[in-house]
Amino acid sequence: MQGRLIYLMGPSGSGKDSLLQAARAPLEAHGCRFARRVITRSAESVGEDALGVTPAEFERLEGEGAFALSWRANGLAYGIPREIDDWLSAGQDVLINGSRGHLEVARQRYPQLLAILLQVDEAVLRQRLLARGRETPEQIEQRLARSRELQAGVASSPLPFMGEGPGERADQADTITLDNSGPLPQTVSRLLHLLDEARQCA
Numbered sequence: 001m002q003g004r005l006i007y008l009m010g011p012s013g014s015g016k017d018s019l020l021q022a023a024r025a026p027l028e029a030h031g032c033r034f035a036r037r038v039i040t041r042s043a044e045s046v047g048e049d050a051l052g053v054t055p056a057e058f059e060r061l062e063g064e065g066a067f068a069l070s071w072r073a074n075g076l077a078y079g080i081p082r083e084i085d086d087w088l089s090a091g092q093d094v095l096i097n098g099s100r101g102h103l104e105v106a107r108q109r110y111p112q113l114l115a116i117l118l119q120v121d122e123a124v125l126r127q128r129l130l131a132r133g134r135e136t137p138e139q140i141e142q143r144l145a146r147s148r149e150l151q152a153g154v155a156s157s158p159l160p161f162m163g164e165g166p167g168e169r170a171d172q173a174d175t176i177t178l179d180n181s182g183p184l185p186q187t188v189s190r191l192l193h194l195l196d197e198a199r200q201c202a
C-alpha cells in the first residue's frame, strides 16, 4: 500500500522546523520518513538541516527532475527530493516542510496528502522571528505580510468541516490546524496524537 504524504505548513516562524525536529525520533521509530529540503539559502544560515545550493544549481536540479515538489517563496527556491516517491511507493509515510502557497499543486500530485497548518498569533510570530535573527526586520515584515495574505486565502476556502480535538481544528478536507502558541512539547504531543488518529506513522 502507498504511504501518505504529510504536508506541514504554516507561517514563517510558526515552528514547522522545530516541530519536525522534536517529533522526528518518535515518528521515525514508527517508520515515518523525513525529507531534507534543497534551498537556495546558504548552508550556514540558522535553521533546518537543508541542503543549500546556488540558484543556478537549483535550476539545474529542477530541470533534471530531481524534485518531487518545488516552489518559490520569500525570495528563495525550495525543492523536495524525488526520493520521497520511492518511500511512498514502499508504503512509508513521509513528512515534509511545505508551503501554503504550493498546497494545491501538491494536492494534485498527491491526492491522499494530509495537510497540517501550524498557527501562532502574529505578535508571537514577530517576536519569534526577531529572536531567531535569521532574517532582517524588513524581511520579517515581508514574511508577516505574506502570512496575512495566505491566511486570508486559507480561511475563505469553502471545503467541508472534519471535526476537532484539543488544540487542533479541521478547517477543510484533510487540513488540520494545529496551534503552536504554547510550549513546543505540547504541540509535539498533539501532532503525535493527531497522526495516530489519522493512522499515519502508527
Ligand SMILES: Nc1ncnc2c1ncn2[C@@H]1O[C@H](COP(=O)(O)OP(=O)(O)OP(=O)(O)O)[C@@H](O)[C@H]1O
Residues within 6 Å of the ligand: 010, 011, 012, 013, 014, 015, 016, 017, 018, 019, 047, 128, 129, 131, 132, 180, 181, 182, 183, 184, 185, 187
Ligand atoms: N512552541 C514554541 N515556543 C517558543 N518558541 C518556539 C516554539 N516553536 C518554535 N519556536 C521558536 O520560534 C522560532 C521559529 O521556529 P522555526 O524556525 O521552527 O519556524 P518555521 O515555521 O520553521 O519558520 P520558517 O518557515 O521561517 O523556517 C525558532 O527560534 C524556534 O526556536
Ligand SMILES: O=P(O)(O)OC[C@H]1O[C@H](OP(=O)(O)O)[C@H](O)[C@@H]1O
Residues within 6 Å of the ligand: 009, 010, 011, 012, 013, 016, 047, 073, 074, 076, 078, 097, 098, 099, 100, 101, 102, 146, 147, 150
Ligand atoms: O509562506 P508559505 O508559502 O507557507 O511558505 C514559504 C516557505 O517559507 C518557509 O521557509 P523558510 O522560512 O525559508 O524556511 C516555509 O518553510 C516554506 O517553504
